[in-house]
Amino acid sequence: MKTKYLIILGVVMATFMASCYPKASQVIRSLPVESKAQIKAQYDQGQLAQGQQLFISNCAKCHKLKDPESKTPEQWNKTVKRMIPRAKLSDEQGKLVRAYLIANAK
Ligand code: HEC
Known part of the structure; x- marks a missing residue:
């Protein structure tokens, strides 16, 4: 009986988690392709520094x-859409990391 309960709990947890993660990455995936100048106009130095910290720690x-x-x-715009969900960052954290990377790109 106990095993059955654990299996049901596992299925419920898996369903719950599956419904959370795609949502978190959809925000990042739907961001437009932005240039360095566009990013710098939206994020200040403090936010970019926060993005750098998040990047280093996550x-x-x-790798x-x-x-x-x-x-x-352009390349970072693409790569972050795959990597931010992997790093399990929140949308807000993901946006900061993305801003830092694009602002300091080639
Ligand atoms: C859960 C593990 C994991 C985390 C966390 C992770 N990565 Fe990755 N990353 C990978 C793997 C695996 C590859 C190689 C396979 C691939 O490209 O998908 C990779 C490849 C890359 C590449 C080279 C491929 C490309 O598309 O340019 C870059 C750049 C990169 N990661 C950046 C990041 C950044 C930035 C973060 C933080 C937001 C991050 N990664 C977090 C697993 C991870």
């Missing part, structure tokens, strides 16, 4: 930190 878990200058803004 983007080196699976080495990639240099922001290794990509063009």
Whole structure:
């Protein structure tokens, strides 16, 4: 009986989590392709510094930190849509990391 209860609990948890994660990344996925200038007009130095901190503490878990200058803004626009959900950042945190990377791109 106990096992059955745990299986049901597992299914409920999995369904709940599956309904949360795609939502979190949809906001990031729907962001328009933006240039450096567009980003700099929307985010101030403090926000970009916060983005850098989030980048350093969350983007080196699976691989080495990639240099922001290794990509063009267009490339970062694409890459972050895949990586921010992987890093399990909130939409707000994800936007800051994205802004930092695009602002410091090639
Ligand atoms: C859960 C593990 C994980 C986390 C966290 C993660 N990455 Fe990745 N990343 C990967 C894997 C696996 C690859 C190689 C396969 C691929 O490209 O999908 C990769 C590849 C990359 C690449 C090279 C490929 C490309 O599309 O340019 C860049 C750049 C990158 N990651 C940036 C980031 C940034 C920025 C963050 C933080 C927001 C981040 N990653 C967080 C797993 C992760």
